[in-house]
Amino acid sequence: MNGKQGLFVTGTDTGVGKTVIAGALVAALRAEGGNVGVWKPVQTGGLPGDGTTDAELLLKYTGMDSYAEDIASFTFEAPLAPMLAAKQAGLNITLQDILSAGESIRNRYDSVFIEGAGGVAVPITEDASTADLIAELQTSVLIVARSGLGTINHTLLTMEYLERRGISILGFILNDGLSGELCLDPSVETNGRIIEQYSGIPCLGHFPELAGEIDSKRLIHAVQATINLSPVRDALTIRKMEEYR
Template sequence: MNIFNDDSIRGLFVSGTDTAVGKTLITAAITAMLRAEGMNAGVWKPIQTGAHIGSGHTDAERLIKSTGINERPEAVAPFTFEAPIAPMLAAKQAGKMLTIKELIAAGFPLTKQYEALLIEGAGGVAVPLTDGKLMGDLIAELRIPALIVARSTLGTINHTLLNASFLQHRGVPIVGVILNDGELAETDDDPSVATNAQLIEQFSGLKVLGRFPRLHTEETAQMLIHTLQKIDTIRAY
C-alpha cells in the first residue's frame, strides 16, 4: 500500500466535510490495517476541542485504544481544549495564541518515531485554526495528501464537492473520498444513499473509495480492520 509521499512528513491527512462525520473512526481503521500489515504507522491529532484528556472519550484516546498504539494522549494530541468551539476560539479562551508553525512543531517528535502518520483534522477544512489560517492551510503546509471523510446520506454531495474544491485551491492532493454511514445515520429511508457516490465521482473527478458501514460493536483494531477489508477502500492505492 503506497499512500504516502516522500516529503519530510510522510503520511495522510484525514479530513472531513464537517464535525462528527467519522474522521476518528476512519483514521483508526486505516492505521490499524497498516500496522497489521507491518508498517510502524502512528496517529496525530494536531488539535482537539470540546475534550478533556483523561475522560477516555477524546479523539486522541479513541485513536490509541482502537489501534493498540502504546502512546500517551498528550503526545497524540499536543493541543487539547475543553471549550466545544472552533480551535482558534477555544485556544484564545484558554489564553493561548496558536500558530501553524507551533502546531507542526508539536507533532514533529511523532514524525521521527513512526514510519508514517495518519493525521486527523478537527471539524472541516474551513475551520478557523489561528487568527489568519484555516484547517486547510495546515494541510497545505504539511505537504501531504488528504482523504475526505463524508456522510453517506442526503447533503453529502454539496459538502464533499465544496471541501474538495477548497483543498484543490490550496494545492492539496486528494486520494479520494470515504463515505461513512455514521453512528446516528438512518440510511434505509434515504434514497440519496444509492446515488451519492456516483454523483460525487461524476462532479468532482475523485474516486469514492468505499462506504464504511454503521458499527454496532466496540471499536477494536481487529473489528476495524475486518470492516475495512470488506469494502473497496484506500487499499486500492
C-alpha cells in the same frame, strides 16, 4: 513532513466520523506490518482522562503504544473551533507551534495519518485554517463524508476548496455509521457515484455502521471488507506484509 509520508484526514463537517475512520485505517495498515502512526494536531471539546477525547479514541482504535498527550499536540476543553477554544483557554497558538509540537510523533513512524478538527476551512490559529496546515505539511487529503442526503453538496464544496489551494485529494470515504435509518434514504445508493462523476475523485468505499463496543479488531475487519486500501498504500508507499516475503 521532513521526508516522511503523510495523509491528512479531514471531514466535510464536524461529527462525520473522522476519528473512527482514521483509527480504522491506521489499525488495518499496522495489521499488515506498516510502521504507521496517527497525529491529532489540535483537539477540542474535552480533556484527557475519561477516554472520550479523539486522542484517547485513536489510541484505542489503532492499538498504538503511546500516550494521549503524544497523539494530540494541543487539547482544549471548550467545544469550539481550535482558534476560539485556544483563546478561551488564554492561549494564542501559531501554525509553527503546531508544526513544531508534532515533529516528535511524525518522526517516530514511517507514515503518519493526521486527523484534522472539523472541516478544511476551520480556523486553527488567528491567521491559519486547517487548509493552511495541510499546505505546510504537503500531504494529500482523504475526505470523510456522510453517506446520506446533503453529502454531495458538502463534499464537492470541500473538494473545490482544497483544489483551489492546490492541495491533492486522494479520495473520499462515505460513512454509513451516522444514522440507523440510512436504509430509508435512497440517495445513499447514488451519492458516491455522483460525487465521483462531478469531481473525478474516487470513492474508496462506504464505512459500515458498527453497533456496540468498537475495538481495533472490528475496525480492521470493517476496513478489509469495505474500503479500497490500495490508493492509501500507494500514497504512503506502504507494501503489504506478504509482499516483503
